[in-house]
Amino acid sequence: MPEARAGTSIFQHLTQYSDLLRYNSNVRWLWFSHVLSLFGDWFNFIASTQLVAQLAPSPLALSILVGIRTVSPVFGAPLVPYVVRRMRRRTLLIGADVIRFFSVLALLLIRSPEDLWILYTMIGLQGFLAGMFMPVRMAILPKIVTNEHELGTANTLSSLSWTAMIALGMSLGGVVTAKAGINVSFVVDALTFLGSAGLITLMHYERNTGPDQPRGTGTPATDERxxxxxxxxxxxxxxxxxxxxxxxxxxxxxxxxxxxxxxxxxxxxxxxxxxxxxxxxxxxxxxxxxxxxxxxxxxxxxxxxxxxxxxxxxxxxxxxxxxxxxxxxxxxxxxxxxxxxxxxxxxxxxxxxxxxxxxxxxxxxxxxxxxxxxxxxxxxxxxxxxxxxxxxxxxxxxxxxxxxxxxxxxxxxxxxxxxxxxxxxxxxxxxxxxx
CATH class of the missing domain: 1.20.1250.20 (MFS general substrate transporter like domains)
Incomplete structure (x- = not known):
């Protein structure tokens, strides 16, 4: 077989991402929901840091906020194996997005420094749910692709989306927060969670025996040995x-x-x-x-x-x-x-x-x-x-x-x-x- 020209090889490498999204609807909806959710996350980050800076302008208050964001996912992640035994992963993702929608709307109640506990509590809840959402979302990928090549493409697409949303979400989040206000950014973030849940409902993949257990293999989803x-x-x-x-x-x-x-x-x-x-x-x-x-x-x-x-x-x-x-x-x-x-x-x-x-x-x-x-x-x-x-x-x-x-x-x-x-x-x- 003759060697492919470099330009053709590069073109094929770039088009594999669009081809996967075009022909695999489940990957497409899961990816769109991921992008939308990440987009809102950075609106939330800009708005919440600006809210803390206005109500309690100190490095300590900002450090507490970032610390809660960082640590709270730890408490959600260990629960994933137990939760997915009792419900479908798709249901868990939708439920997590809906709860996060209401938790972001709760931030609109903050009016004074005495209300900052609401911010810290809701950010902690969102991080807790993210700790379950992220590993479950990744675990769905092998179920909705047809081969290892598609799995690698989907995983790379997910990683690139994360960095792209830092640039786009942060930039637009800064502009919207500065021009329209902190509460508008919170509303945008809340709507992205609702949109993400709606996109995930469009996914339809074969349900395995039991909640996400392999059919007929006798092997649990996790290696208990x-x-x-x-x-x-x-x-x-x-x-x-x-x-x-x-x-x-x-x-x-x-x-x-x-x-x-x-x-x-x-x-x-x-x-x-x-x-x-x-x-x-x-x-x-x-x-x-x-x-x-x-x-x-x-x-x-x-x-x-x-x-x-x-x-x-x-x-x-x-x-x-x-x-x-x-x-x-x-x-x-x-x-x-x-x-x-x-x-x-x-x-x-x-x-x-x-x-x-x-x-x-x-x-x-x-x-x-x-x-x-x-x-x-x-x-x-x-x-x-x-x-x-x-x-x-x-x-x-x-x-x-x-x-x-x-x-x-x-x-x-x-x-x-x-x-x-x-x-x-x-x-x-x-x-x-x-x-």
Whole structure:
């Protein structure tokens, strides 16, 4: 068979996403609901941070809000195996969206600092439901695709949608919040949950025997033979998986969570650009655009070569640290945006490539446990990410530069540690690459 031309290959690679959405209606409705829900989430983030800034303008109050957002999914995720035994996953998704619709509308009742408990409670409830919604949504994908190629395409499409919605949702959320008001953004967010639930009702896939149990195999949906003590023993023997599985936690604690607080605080230093909501929207929009294109461009050079992926992780740690350091002196706005872009590029590449390494190398019997432990760890540890911004509350002008510099140092140390691990060569590669 003659080799395909490069242009044709690239074109086919790009059109596989549109083809999947065109011919698989279940993937299409699930993806549309995901995009709509993510779009509203960023409206919610902008509006809720602006509400806290108006009613209780302090880094501590913002840190509490971000901490609740980060930790609350941990309490929902462990309940998923028990809930899906009693109801269909599709029903769970619809129910979670409907409850979140009403929880967002409850935020319209907030009028004074004494009402902030409503915000914290409802954000916690939304995070709790998101902790069940996200893994269940991912678990539906294998049920609505026809082969492994479609599964990979659907999973990649989901990841790209997340980064795209950061850019679009944050940018539009900032504009709407600044021009139309906080409550309008909350209403938009509520309607996206209602729309998401409606789109999921359009999905029709074959119901398995029992609530999402495989028919006639005698095998439960989860591998009950593997226990958490087995997982601990596995990770102790396979330190490479432990290190790779900890990378998302590092990114969450030292990048995603603290910068959410710090960049909202930074927005007030650029009032000459526009209102805080506009500045926050621009900052997160630039970061989202950089995050969207980074994996697409980088994978042109790395492909699926595990050594290239691992070296790319080292460079990504350095890029993230450099982006932090560029933001440390509170520079001119264009320089700040360049630093934000570098930080987001590095962070999203660490996130993406560590996932690929785990998915391709962890044995199937251990994969669910490793990935679930990774999810719980990064959310539990995320609360630590709000500590550093909270410490800047006494003197933000001096504290924010120190915080950005310290975060940059953490990623520089991470790059050095990972590089030393690669030099030692005690990591796991596919057999074909060992030869």
């Amino acid at each position: 593997v226990t958490y003590p087995d997982l601990f023993r596995f990770l102790r023997v396979n330190l490479d998986f432990l290190f790779v599985g900890s990378m998302k936690t590092v990114v969450t604690v030292f990048s995603f969570v603290p910068t959410q607080v710090l960049q909202v605080m930074l927005s007030y230093r650029y009032e000459h650009i526009g209102p805080s909501a506009i500045v926050v929207g621009i900052i997160f929009g630039i970061g989202g655009l950089a995050s969207f294109f980074a994996p697409l461009v980088t994978r042109v050079f790395t492909g699926n070569d595990h050594m290239k992926l691992r070296h790319a992780v080292t460079m990504s740690f350095l890029l993230t640290g450099l982006g932090m350091w560029l933001q440390a002196p509170i520079p001119p706005f264009p320089v700040l945006l360049f630093g934000v872009a570098l930080r987001n590029v590095g962070a999203v590449l660490i996130w993406t490539f560590s996932s690929q390494i785990l998915l391709s190398r962890v044995p199937a019997a251990m994969r669910d446990h490793v990935l679930s432990a990774e999810f719980l760890l990064l959310n539990l540890a995320g609360i630590l990410g709000v500590v550093l911004p909270a410490l800047t509350s006494g003197n933000p002008d001096r504290g924010m530069p120190i915080a950005f510099f310290a975060l940059g140092m953490c990623f520089a140390v991470g790059a050095g540690g990972w590089a030393l691990w690669l030099i030692r060569g005690r990591y796991s590669l596919p057999e074909v690459e060992r030869e």
